Amino acid sequence: MRKLLPALYHCDRDGRLAPQTRIIALSRGGLTDDDLRGKVDAQVRAAVPEGDDPAVWRRFLARLRHVPVDVHDDGAAHEGWRALAGLLAGHEDRDRIFYLASPPMTFGPFCRQVQQAGLVTPRSRVVLEKPLGRDLASARQINDEVGAIFAESQIYRIDHYLGKETVQNLLVLRFANAFLEPIWNSLWIDHVQISVTETVGTPGRRGYYDQAGALRDMVQNHLLQLLCLVAMEPPARNDRESIRDEKLKVLQALRPISGSEADRFTVRGQYAEAPGMPGYLDEPDRSPPTDASYRVETFTAIRAEVKNWRWAGVPFYLRTGKRLPSRRSEIVVQFKDVPHSIYPGGSPNRLVLRLQPSEGIDLHIMAKEPGAGEVTLRPVPLGLSFARTFGTRVPDAYERLLMDVMDGNPTLFMRRDEVEAAWRWIDPILATWESAGTPPEPYPAGSAGPPSAHELLGRSGRAWHEEEPA
Numbered sequence: 001m002r003k004l005l006p007a008l009y010h011c012d013r014d015g016r017l018a019p020q021t022r023i024i025a026l027s028r029g030g031l032t033d034d035d036l037r038g039k040v041d042a043q044v045r046a047a048v049p050e051g052d053d054p055a056v057w058r059r060f061l062a063r064l065r066h067v068p069v070d071v072h073d074d075g076a077a078h079e080g081w082r083a084l085a086g087l088l089a090g091h092e093d094r095d096r097i098f099y100l101a102s103p104p105m106t107f108g109p110f111c112r113q114v115q116q117a118g119l120v121t122p123r124s125r126v127v128l129e130k131p132l133g134r135d136l137a138s139a140r141q142i143n144d145e146v147g148a149i150f151a152e153s154q155i156y157r158i159d160h161y162l163g164k165e166t167v168q169n170l171l172v173l174r175f176a177n178a179f180l181e182p183i184w185n186s187l188w189i190d191h192v193q194i195s196v197t198e199t200v201g202t203p204g205r206r207g208y209y210d211q212a213g214a215l216r217d218m219v220q221n222h223l224l225q226l227l228c229l230v231a232m233e234p235p236a237r238n239d240r241e242s243i244r245d246e247k248l249k250v251l252q253a254l255r256p257i258s259g260s261e262a263d264r265f266t267v268r269g270q271y272a273e274a275p276g277m278p279g280y281l282d283e284p285d286r287s288p289p290t291d292a293s294y295r296v297e298t299f300t301a302i303r304a305e306v307k308n309w310r311w312a313g314v315p316f317y318l319r320t321g322k323r324l325p326s327r328r329s330e331i332v333v334q335f336k337d338v339p340h341s342i343y344p345g346g347s348p349n350r351l352v353l354r355l356q357p358s359e360g361i362d363l364h365i366m367a368k369e370p371g372a373g374e375v376t377l378r379p380v381p382l383g384l385s386f387a388r389t390f391g392t393r394v395p396d397a398y399e400r401l402l403m404d405v406m407d408g409n410p411t412l413f414m415r416r417d418e419v420e421a422a423w424r425w426i427d428p429i430l431a432t433w434e435s436a437g438t439p440p441e442p443y444p445a446g447s448a449g450p451p452s453a454h455e456l457l458g459r460s461g462r463a464w465h466e467e468e469p470a
Contacts, residue, residue: 108145163397
């Protein structure tokens with residue numbers, strides 16, 4: 001209701017859905033078609049911009065169907081699968097896209113059941129939401145189960161961060177402009193920060209989050225994918241596999257972190273009660289906290305390194321957490337200082353790519369403040385706001401990715417070997433944390449995270465982007 005259906009509506013409004021396209025919702029709820037349309041009309045209509053043509057909204061609602069299906073029932077005999085088969089009968093020549101916004105343990109059973117029901121065709125595709133498993137072993141199992149039904153070319157492992165305009169513009173900025181490539185290396189870049197911070201907590205979601213945590217939920221997919229796009233080599237072509245090949249090389253070049261290095265290069269925290277805000281263990285939920293609740297991290301920061309010629313010695317700082325002061329997703333490329341400064345008071349240049357809340361790019365340069373007398377320097381951003389510059393609505397990431405699935409373009413989706421390479425790097429960190437048996441470091445809800453996260457950069461005289469070095 002919050003992401004997928006509004007994205008599909010905007011695709012319909014922009015004329016990108018074929019007239020015969022249908023959107024069929026599958027759930028365990030006993031809804032009728034009219035029930036579903038009523039829910040969508042009540043909950044999604046608010047996301048429709050004012051002035052939209054009511055006829056387009058009616059057309060969109062007419063595409064919607066609902067079929068009650070329980071993935072735990074036998075696919076060949078269950079009435080819901082027979083109803084879905086009847087709804088799709090006679091249209092075997094059309095694309096069929098199965099979007100699984102469901103727990104990862106249901107991916108394999110669902111794929112087996114759609115095959116048993118005779119619904120898999122050569123033009124079928126399946127979209128898998130993250131996180132794909134809990135570790136390398138479970139990710140491989142899911143990939144094996146889904147891969148037994150669908151070919152790798154039919155599987156789309158989605159990470160909506162890769163559909164954001166800023167991420168797309170990062171590739172354009174790097175590979176369609178000549179001025180950055182000569183300095184996009186360890187000779188000129190001091191370090192890179194990638195942050196995804198949230199102000200919200202986990203009310204009503206502790207059951208899920210106890211089993212996920214920030215490392216599995218955000219780092220293994222979102223942050224590592226962003227790291228890959230910053231660090232990857234220029235691909236030979238802008239085609240379906242070249243970009244994914246280069247991303248894989250970055251994941252394979254990540255320096256392993258385990259044992260005592262996990263204590264030095266990783267931080268995990270959990271938000272605690274603060275005035276007006278509950279702690280993680282106090283969030284309202286249907287069930288009381290378990291042992292896992294006391295051990296799970298709601299914040300993590302990592303100092304990563306890419307061991308290759310381009311990035312030797314350049315730290316990549318990854319950070320994500322809940323109940324932090326601001327909601328922001330950004331990539332900060334911090335350049336080194338000028339080799340010999342003739343002006344006092346200068347600061348190094350930095351490139352800031354904002355993914356949310358407002359997408360854009362800022363290049364911070366040093367400029368002289370106007371006035372006679374002594375030269376006074378001040379960092380000034382040269383800014384690109386996509387909404388202001390292009391005067392149009394910035395499409396949601398899901399719009400782009402859903403259209404790519406419909407077009408059969410997997411470039412922005414993770415390949416099996418990418419997913420498994422990411423887990424191969426994450427698993428030793430998880431194993432070290434679990435074997436230590438110590439709880440995450442507490443930090444007050446609404447604060448900037450645990451002190452250790454700031455020490456992670458402070459040990460080398462650096463600071464997170466929103467802070468100024470002391």
